[in-house]
Amino acid sequence: xxxxxxxxxxxxxVCCFAVLVALIFSAVDIWGEDEDGITEENCESxxxxxLVENIPEDVPFADNSTSHLPLSQGLYNLLDQALRVVxxxxxxxxxNSSDYESSFQPAARQGRALLSRLQGxxxxxxxxxxxxGRPDSSELITLSKYAEVHYLNMTALTKGHLSSSFWxxxxxxxxxxxxxxxxxxxxxxxELGLVVYNxxxxxxxxxxxxNLYWGLQYKDFIPTxxxxxxxALFNRDQPLELTLNSTKARAYVSTSPDILIPKDRSSDLEAxxxxxxxxxxxxxxxxxxxxxxxxxxxxxxxxxIDGFIRxxxxxxxxxxxxxxxxxxxxxxxxxxxxxxxxSLCMEQVNCSLEAKxxxxxxxxxxxxxxxxxxxxxxxDRAIYLGNLDWVGNEFSSNAGAGLVISQSDDEDDRNSTxxxxxxxxxxxxxxxxxxxxxxxxxxxxxxxxxxxxxAPLKLPHHGNINDEKPxxxxxxxxxxxxxxxxxxxxxxxxxxxxxxxxxxxYQERGQVKTSHHDNKKLHMNVNDQDSEGDTAGQTVxxxxxxEICNLPL
Ligand SMILES: *[C@@H]1O[C@H](CO)[C@@H](O)[C@H](O)[C@H]1NC(C)=O
Ligand SMILES: *[C@@H]1O[C@H](CO)[C@@H](O)[C@H](O)[C@H]1NC(C)=O
Ligand SMILES: *[C@@H]1O[C@H](CO)[C@@H](O)[C@H](O)[C@H]1NC(C)=O
Ligand SMILES: *[C@@H]1O[C@H](CO)[C@@H](O)[C@H](O)[C@H]1NC(C)=O
Ligand SMILES: *[C@@H]1O[C@H](CO)[C@@H](O)[C@H](O)[C@H]1NC(C)=O
Ligand SMILES: *[C@@H]1O[C@H](CO)[C@@H](O)[C@H](O)[C@H]1NC(C)=O
Ligand SMILES: *[C@@H]1O[C@H](CO)[C@@H](O)[C@H](O)[C@H]1NC(C)=O
Numbered sequence: 001x002x003x004x005x006x007x008x009x010x011x012x013x014v015c016c017f018a019v020l021v022a023l024i025f026s027a028v029d030i031w032g033e034d035e036d037g038i039t040e041e042n043c044e045s046x047x048x049x050x051l052v053e054n055i056p057e058d059v060p061f062a063d064n065s066t067s068h069l070p071l072s073q074g075l076y077n078l079l080d081q082a083l084r085v086v087x088x089x090x091x092x093x094x095x096n097s098s099d100y101e102s103s104f105q106p107a108a109r110q111g112r113a114l115l116s117r118l119q120g121x122x123x124x125x126x127x128x129x130x131x132x133g134r135p136d137s138s139e140l141i142t143l144s145k146y147a148e149v150h151y152l153n154m155t156a157l158t159k160g161h162l163s164s165s166f167w168x169x170x171x172x173x174x175x176x177x178x179x180x181x182x183x184x185x186x187x188x189x190x191e192l193g194l195v196v197y198n199x200x201x202x203x204x205x206x207x208x209x210x211n212l213y214w215g216l217q218y219k220d221f222i223p224t225x226x227x228x229x230x231x232a233l234f235n236r237d238q239p240l241e242l243t244l245n246s247t248k249a250r251a252y253v254s255t256s257p258d259i260l261i262p263k264d265r266s267s268d269l270e271a272x273x274x275x276x277x278x279x280x281x282x283x284x285x286x287x288x289x290x291x292x293x294x295x296x297x298x299x300x301x302x303x304x305i306d307g308f309i310r311x312x313x314x315x316x317x318x319x320x321x322x323x324x325x326x327x328x329x330x331x332x333x334x335x336x337x338x339x340x341x342x343s344l345c346m347e348q349v350n351c352s353l354e355a356k357x358x359x360x361x362x363x364x365x366x367x368x369x370x371x372x373x374x375x376x377x378x379x380d381r382a383i384y385l386g387n388l389d390w391v392g393n394e395f396s397s398n399a400g401a402g403l404v405i406s407q408s409d410d411e412d413d414r415n416s417t418x419x420x421x422x423x424x425x426x427x428x429x430x431x432x433x434x435x436x437x438x439x440x441x442x443x444x445x446x447x448x449x450x451x452x453x454x455a456p457l458k459l460p461h462h463g464n465i466n467d468e469k470p471x472x473x474x475x476x477x478x479x480x481x482x483x484x485x486x487x488x489x490x491x492x493x494x495x496x497x498x499x500x501x502x503x504x505x506y507q508e509r510g511q512v513k514t515s516h517h518d519n520k521k522l523h524m525n526v527n528d529q530d531s532e533g534d535t536a537g538q539t540v541x542x543x544x545x546x547e548i549c550n551l552p553l
Contacts, residue, residue, distance in 0.1 A: 038171050038172075038200050038204055039204075040201070040204075040233050043200040043201035043204055044172070044198055044199060044200045044201060045199065045201045045202075045240060045241070045242035045243065046198065046242070046243045046246075047196050047197060047198055047199030047202070047242055047243070047244050047245075048196070048197045048198060048199075048244070048245055049194055049195070049196045049197075049199075049244045049245060049405075049418050050068070050069050050074060050194070050195045050196075050197075051068040051069070051192070051193075051194055051418065051421050051422065051425065052068060052069045052070065052071045052073070052074035052075075052175070052177065052192070052193050052194065052195050053067070053068045053069070053070070053071060053190075053191065053192050053193075053425070054070065054071040054072070054179060054185060054186055054187075054189065054190065054191040054192075055067070055070075055190060056107070056187065056188050056189065056190060056360075056369060056370040057107060058361050058369050058370055059190060059360060059361060059369070059370035059434060061428060061432055062432075065428045065432075066421075066424050066425060066428055068421075068425065069195075071177075071179055071185070071186060071191055071193060072110045072113070072114060072186050074175065074193070074195040075114060075167070075175065075195075076114075076117065077195065078167060078169050078173055078174075078175055078195060079117055079118075079121070079169075081169055081170075081172075081173055081197070082121065082124075082126050082169045082170060083126065083170055084126060084127065084170050085126065085127040085128075085129060085169075085170060085171075086118075086121060086126060086127070086128050086129070086167065086168075086169055086170075087129045087130075087131075087167065087168040087169075087207065087210045088118075088128070088129070088130050088131075088166075088167050088181065089130075089131045089132070089162065089164045089165060089166055089167075089210060089213060089401075090130075090132065090164075090165050090180045090181035090182075091133070091161060091162060091163045091164070091165060091180045091387075092134060092137065092180050092181065092182055093130075093132065093134070093137045093139040093140050093143070093181045093182070094111070094139060094181070094182040094183060094184070095111035095112065095114055095115040095118075095139065095181055095182065095183055095186075096111065096112055096115055096139055096142075096183070097109070097111045097112060097183040097187075101183065105187055105188060107186065107187035107188070108183045108184075108186075108187045108188075110183065110186040110187060111182070111183025111184075111186050111187065112183070114181075114186065115139075115143075118143070118146065118147070119143070119146045121146065121147075122146045122147075127148065128143075128146060128147035128148070129147065129148050129149075129150075129210075129214070130143070130147050130148070130149045130150070131149075131150050131151075131152065131162070131210060131213035131214055132149060132150070132151055132152070132162065133151070133152050133153075133154040133161055133162030133399075134151070134162075135151045135153075150213070150214050150216075150217040151217060151218065152213055152216045152217065152219075152399075153218065153219070153220055154398075154399065156219075156220035156221070157216065157219065157220070157221075157222055157260070158222075158257055158259060158260065158397045158398070158399070159397050160257065160393070160396075160397025160398040160399065161397075161398050161399070162213070162398070162399045163387050163388055163394065163398040163399060163400045164209070164213070164255075164387050164399050164400050164401045165177065165178070165179065165180050165387045165401075166206055166209075166210075166387075166401055168203050168206050168207045168210055169203070170203075171200055171203050171204050171207050172197075172198065172199070172200045172203050173195070173196065173197045173198065173199065173203060174195075174196055174199070174202065174203045174206050175193055175194070175195045175196075176193060176194055176206070176385055176387075176401065176402075176403050177191065177192055177193015177194060177385060178191045178192055178193060178373050178374055178375045178376075178385075178387070179191040179193055179373070185373070188369055188370060188371075189370070189371050189372075189373040190358075190360075190370055190371065190372045190373055190374060191373050191374065192286075192374045192376060192385075192425065193385065194385055194403065194418070196244075199242070201233070201234075201240050201242065202234075202240060202242070202251055202253065202403075204233065205232060205233045205234055205240075205252070205253045206253050206401070208229065208230050208231075208232065208233070209253065209255055209401055211229070211230060212226075212230050212260065212262070213399070215227075215230075222259055222260065226262035226263065227262075230262040231262050231263045231264050231265070232252075232253070232262070232263070232264040232265035232266070233264075234251070234252040234253070235252050235254075235264055235265055235266040236252060236254070236266040236270055236271060236274045236404070237266075238252075239251055239252040239404070239406070240252060244405065244407070244417070244418055245416075245417075245418075247407060247416065247417050248407065248408070249405050249406065249407045249417070249418075250405070250406050250407075251403065251404060251405045251406070252266060252271075252403075252404055253265070253401060253402070253403055253404075254266045254267060254268045254270065254271035254386075254401070254402040254403075254404060255267065255268065255399070255400065255401050255402070256268040256269070256388060256394075256395050256396075256398065256399060256400045256401075256402075257395060257396050257397055257398065257399065258396075260399055267395075268386055268388060268395060268400060268401075268402045269304055269305070269395055271384055271386075271402050271404050272305060272308065272377065272384055272386075272402075273304075273308050274404070275377060275379060275382045275383075275384045275404060275406075276308040276309065276311075276312050276318075276377075276379070277308070277312070278379065278381060278382060278406065279312060279316075279318050279379035279380060279381065279382070280318065280379075280380055280381065281318065281319065281379075281380040282318060282319040282320070282321070282379060282380055283309070283312060283318055283319070283320045283321070283377065283378075283379045284320075284321045284323070284377065284378050284379070284423065284426045284427075284430070285320070285321065285322050285323065285376075285377045285390075286323045286358075286372065286374040286375070286376055286377075286426055286429065287322075287323070287324055287325075287374070287375055287376075287377075287389060287390050288324070288325045288327070288371070288372065288373055288374070288375060288389050289324065289325070289329070289330065289331070289334070289389040289390065289391055290322060290324045290334060290337075290338070290389075290390045290391075291331050291333070291334055291337065291390070291391045291392075292305065292306035292337050292392070293331070293333070293391065293392060294391075294392035294393055294396075295391060295392060295393035296329070296331055296391065298392070298393070300392070302391075302392030304392070304395070305390050306337070306341070309341065309353075310341065310344060313341070313344060313345065313351055313352075313353055314344050314345070314348060314351055317350040317351060318379075319352045319353075319354075320341075320352070320353045320354070321353075321354045321355075321356075321426075321430060322338065322341075322353070322354070322355040322356070323355075323356050323357070323358055323372070323426070323429060323430060323435060324338075324355070324356075324357050324358065325357065325358045325360075325371055325372045325373070325446075326357040326358060326359045326436075326444055326446035327360070327371045327446055328446065330357075330446035332443065335438060335443045335444065336443070338355045338438065339438070341353050341355070342355065342438075354437075355437075355438050356430060356435040356436060356437050356438070357435065357436055357438070357444060357446070358372035358429065358434055358435050359434060359435070359436050359444075359446075360372070360434065361434070370434075372429070372434075374429075375387065375388065375389065375390075376422065376426075378419060378422040378423045378426055379419075380419075381406050381407065381408065381419065382404060382405065382406035382407070382419065383403075383404070383405050383406075383418065383419050383422050384402055384403070384404050385402060385403045386400060386401070386402035386403075387400035387401055387402065388400040388402075405418055405419070406419070407419045
């Protein structure tokens with residue numbers, strides 16, 4: 001009798017165990033995916049890297065300034081190298097510019113050209129795989145005749161967006177950078193990225209990130225167990241040792257957000273913190289939005305990156321340069337926070353924070369062309385290229401990927417490494433006539449349209465960077481062009497009488513906030529004084545502070 005009971009108990013336990021194992025494996029094996037024989041052991045790590053940039057035609061730099069391979073050319077080169085499979089993640093798909101856009105902006109045709117190249121892959125018997133967070137994209141619906149498309153429901157997974165932007169070709173070559181599959185990235189926006197050839201070690205690691213997205217198709221929960229195949233090969237503590245254009249380097253891929261990170265991978269914030277911590281002499285940051293708030297519409301302070309910078313600046317005396325974009329979505333408090341960083345250096349020797357904003361060209365009709373959409377950081381020994389803006393919720397809810405490459409800074413070959421090249425690109429932007437120093441006691445108005453919201457909104461415009469559904473330029477019957485805001489700004493928008501979307505009370509809110517934080521000297525100045533040809537040394541300090549020391553580079 002006793003032994004019978006024992007038997008039943010053991011049998012029940014065995015059953016439970018079997019069910020558990022089955023559950024675990026069902027969770028894991030959804031991710032099954034062959035890596036076609038390339039493994040951590042036999043992958044290539046003598047790579048070639050090429051910086052690619054899109055510089056809009058109307059954002060000219062001096063003729064003798066450095067230029068890099070055009071982004072479209074870099075992407076074409078990658079497609080030419082493809083033999084088997086092209087994998088693409090992009091926050092949005094909007095390559096097919098409308099006839100109107102192409103006639104207005106000839107470079108917009110490059111988007112169409114790239115789209116037809118992608119469609120041509122099918123004839124070359126090359127598989128095109130796309131992971132997207134936008135099931136409503138009409139372009140992807142058309143493209144699905146030529147490609148396998150997997151959709152992620154990021155709302156259900158993280159309440160965020162898929163902001164990752166990279167390509168992986170045959171697990172061998174890859175692209176990562178700020179551009180998305182948007183004609184504006186090939187035409188009117190300033191973008192920067194990196195194309196890396198013959199680098200299966202890193203490509204394989206990025207492919208694992210792609211596979212994670214691929215496997216999350218239509219899931220509305222994040223699995224508790226990740227397949228071993230998704231574990232990172234390299235991270236900030238164990239980077240890949242590689243040669244890049246025959247120079248020694250170390251590299252790894254980072255991702256966000258934390259809940260989408262399987263074992264061993266470093267998060268973007270960990271990568272950023274390490275790159276900042278390792279800097280000895282300088283940190284140059286070029287970013288579209290820099291805001292130590294949890295989100296654009298948030299009142300929560302978010303100090304992670306701001307804290308890293310404060311430490312580097314004040315406690316380690318690393319010189320910091322911040323180049324941020326001044327564009328229609330720039331949060332008015334951005335400049336208050338930057339002033340606060342600047343004033344940290346008061347009365348401190350060898351403490352230097354300089355900030356400039358990249359103000360694109362303003363056309364005679366008051367519209368802005370050529371947003372600096374770059375998202376990178378370069379220090380004396382490393383680079384970080386990412387997909388996310390430096391605002392809290394981007395890191396906590398949006399999916400993004402980053403690449404860190406570090407190289408020892410040899411005095412011998414000062415401008416041959418990728419780190420040097422990126423620094424030179426940053427300096428070109430920094431000293432160009434498109435950037436402006438912050439003026440004492442003045443907050444630049446980056447979005448004049450908002451101040452004057454009853455004026456008809458005119459073309460040409462870049463919508464929100466993550467704006468996909470509506471074409472960025474729309475022609476209405478009467479020929480009036482309306483602009484559309486989505487995503488982050490949607491909460492502030494309402495349909496106005498003329499059918500266009502207009503930001504509601506944005507500037508007003510900004511002003512209220514500003515005066516709230518009070519500072520008698522702070523006032524909004526509509527005629528922000530763009531001092532042309534300003535150089536770094538002239539950056540003005542906030543009242544009461546003294547610029548004591550500028551470290552030589
Ligand atoms: C480019 O040319 C301008 C004037 O012709 C000169 O002032 C500047 O130093 C040059 N820049 C470089 C990097 O050679
Ligand atoms: C791109 O848009 C044009 C119309 O503007 C349309 O005729 C064409 O089919 C579209 N191409 C693709 C690939 O969607
Ligand atoms: C995504 O998930 C949200 C919340 O679970 C749901 O409301 C929405 O319908 C889903 N979207 C799609 C396209 O499945
Ligand atoms: C990649 O490697 C192949 C074969 O080793 C070589 O033929 C090719 O030129 C390399 N590509 C680049 C961009 O260096
Ligand atoms: C400031 O920097 C200079 C040059 O790097 C160095 O010689 C000097 O000792 C530094 N001063 C302090 C107080 O760190
Ligand atoms: C570095 O670039 C400058 C011009 O920007 C050039 O004159 C110099 O020869 C380059 N040095 C090396 C080592 O390539
Ligand atoms: C690396 O090599 C490629 C191909 O030879 C070249 O186009 C690229 O500019 C080089 N990159 C660097 C950082 O020197």
